[in-house]
Amino acid sequence: MKKWAVSILTFTLVGGLLAGCGGAKTEPAGGSAPAASNGTAASGGSGASASLSGKKIALVTQLNIGTFSAQYIDGVKEQTEKLGGKVTVFNSENDLAKMSSNLDAAINQKFDGILIDHGTAEALEAGVKKALEKKIPVVAFDATLQVPGVTNLEQGDQKMAEQTLEQLAKDAGGKGNIVKIWVAGFAPMERRQLAYKAFQDKYKDIKEVAAFGAATNNTALDTQAQMEAILKKYPNKGDITAVWAAWDEFAKGASRAIQQAGRTEIKVYGIDMSDEELQLIQDPNSPWVASAAVDPKDIGRIQVRYLYQKLHGDTTPDTVVLEPVFVSREALPKDKAVSTDQLSQYVKGWGGSQQGYTDWLKELENSAKK
Structure with missing residues (x-):
């Protein structure tokens, strides 16, 4: 979605988005972790702990409104902090020109990795290419970017x-x-x-x-x-x-x-x-x-995992499809209120996704705790 302050007309003027990434390599939900692209990437947790500690991650969002966006950002921050990094959020307030400027700012401030939440190819493509030229990896969520080297997440x-x-x-x-x-x-x-x-x-x-x-x-x-x-x-x-x-x-x-x-x-x-x-x-x-x-916290967590895979030198897919679940009132308890953190007790497949995890990522989490 997850997930807008301008009208439909404004978006039409900016440029409609393409529906998906044709011909891209895709990893479905629950897929196996990508193989390492070189010997260094496959070296395991101890090397990763040394090279990936203290990373500065930029999250460039189109718009932050509602609890979905808040929980998505919580997931990004939670996973990054578990890996010993720190997130800075650039909220573009649904201004695509500002989003483009925020992306440039993240590049100029030399963040180690960039996460993108929504936006259009027209507004972001030039900046994303600039980031990649400077060896800053990029993982996007619902941004329809078709730039080689960028991994795109979508929700199914x-x-x-x-x-x-x-x-x-x-x-x-x-x-x-x-x-x-x-x-x-x-x-x-x-x-x-x-x-x-x-x-x-x-x-x-x-x-x-x-x-x-x-x-x-x-x-x-x-x-x-x-x-x-x-x-x-x-x-x-x-x-x-x-x-x-x-x-x-x-x-x-x-x-x-x-x-x-x-x-x-x-x-x-x-x-x-x-x-x-x-x-x-x-x-x-x-x-x-x-x-x-899809659990919005999981979206944020999974996006961070793929960014760290890129930082580690792993090969990542062009497209990652997240598996949604259907939640109906009939499936929920009638005698008490439950939160999304408790929802997995009643709805199979909700939350706690292991997608994007690798053994070395788990080892990096353990090292960051110490």
Whole structure:
């Protein structure tokens, strides 16, 4: 996603993003660790401890809003600190020109490695090439960069969309009227839209009666206001069966509008999830009943692991696909609230991913503790 202060029009002017990296080498979730590219990289933990201690890592983000972004950054910091490094976050406040400048600043300040969170190829490609020329490794999350040498992480966006849309269709009995909340101009959104189009072709009796979406500084609040207007346009029970929201900030806003309007017959299906969203899904009075997501902390942790592999000289894949899980209210306990840290007790596959770990990384963690 994981994961926006300008309008769809602005993103169109900046340039739409391509949906995925064709022809790239891909490592699926749960794949084995890459082989070392040379004898030094294969030397093991003691050498890594000496050469990789105290690394300065830059995290250049497009925008930090919501608890998903906060937990993603927590994962980045946690894993880096476990490896004896330190993270500096450059928040670009959804200004792509500022993001480009932040990337240049990270290069000029001679950070040892750079992590990128979202952004466009148009804004970032020149800076990324400059970083690589200066031997600064780069690992990106949902940035659609197709620069040789950069490893790109993505969440399995089409699968997340398929999981939530299939559940929507099942719950609706294969027919009904739905609202889609989605925004163009972001790589994960474009991939999720591919699944949505396939869903429309498959379920002809499920009709889209409204579609909207804008990424702003107050996405959830703005979505709530837009959803309130749609509810007034379709005031009768049965006018709207469900809402499909392609981002957790969208789902939050729509859920609040529906709940406040007392339209409890409308169900919300979302994508992405953090502690705040999990609380809404557990609330029996909330219309948000299910979401598909990757643990945002895991995204940050895995991204750092691949960056350190690059720092170590290992060969890394061009694309790493993270495996999402489907979380429904039915799978959660009804007698107590749980956090994302506890979710693995109830939802198989959530959190604690070992993806990107190598034996020498674990040894480096142990050395950093001492």
